[in-house]
Amino acid sequence: MTRKQRRLYFVLLGLVALGAASALILTAISDSLVYFYTPSDLVGKPQPEGRRMRIGGLVQDHSVIRDGKSVTFVVTDLTHGLPVTYAGILPDLFREGQGVVVEGKMGTDGTFLAAEVLAKHDEKYMPKDVADALKKSGQWKEPKAN
Incomplete structure (x- = not known):
């Protein structure tokens, strides 16, 4: 085997290793991606x-139903609503009319099964995606200046 052939084999082996590492990284990233949607x-x-x-x-106002172990409520973008079921302790700031982001999976019956519920911490904060969706639907209200 000549010196050129050995060098070529090492370069090819390096490219194969780089491709395999890239494939593993992309697979790991795609498994951890969480997509954001509005109702x-x-x-x-x-x-x-x-x-x-x-x-x-x-x-949504008047949609919170507490059932001992779980809470059912409706998340709305003021155009459409999506029923959500959550079994766990809700944040202290959770209430009707409050901005929330829930993370979980869609159930077979069309109810969203939340694993985590996040509530905004004051009237000035709104996740960018939620604010953009409210602006797009024409329901956005500018925060009041203090």
Whole structure:
């Protein structure tokens, strides 16, 4: 084997190793991606079962139902609503009319099964995606200046 052939084999072996490492990294990243949606984004679109996602919007007024172990409420972007079920301790700032982001999976019956509920911490904060969705729907209200 000549010196040129050995060098070529090492370069090819390095490229194969780099390709394998890239494939492993991309696979790991795609498994941990969590997509963000608003209720309007999900209307009439079937979602893959078991795929983790985030839903953002406001807790609809008069929709919170506490059932001992779980809480059911509706997340709305003021155009469409999505029922959410959560079994766990809600954040202290959780209430009707409050902005929330819930993370979990879509159930087979169309109810979102939340694994985590995040509530905004004051009236000035709103996740960018939620604010953009509210602006797009025409329901955005500018925060009041102090």
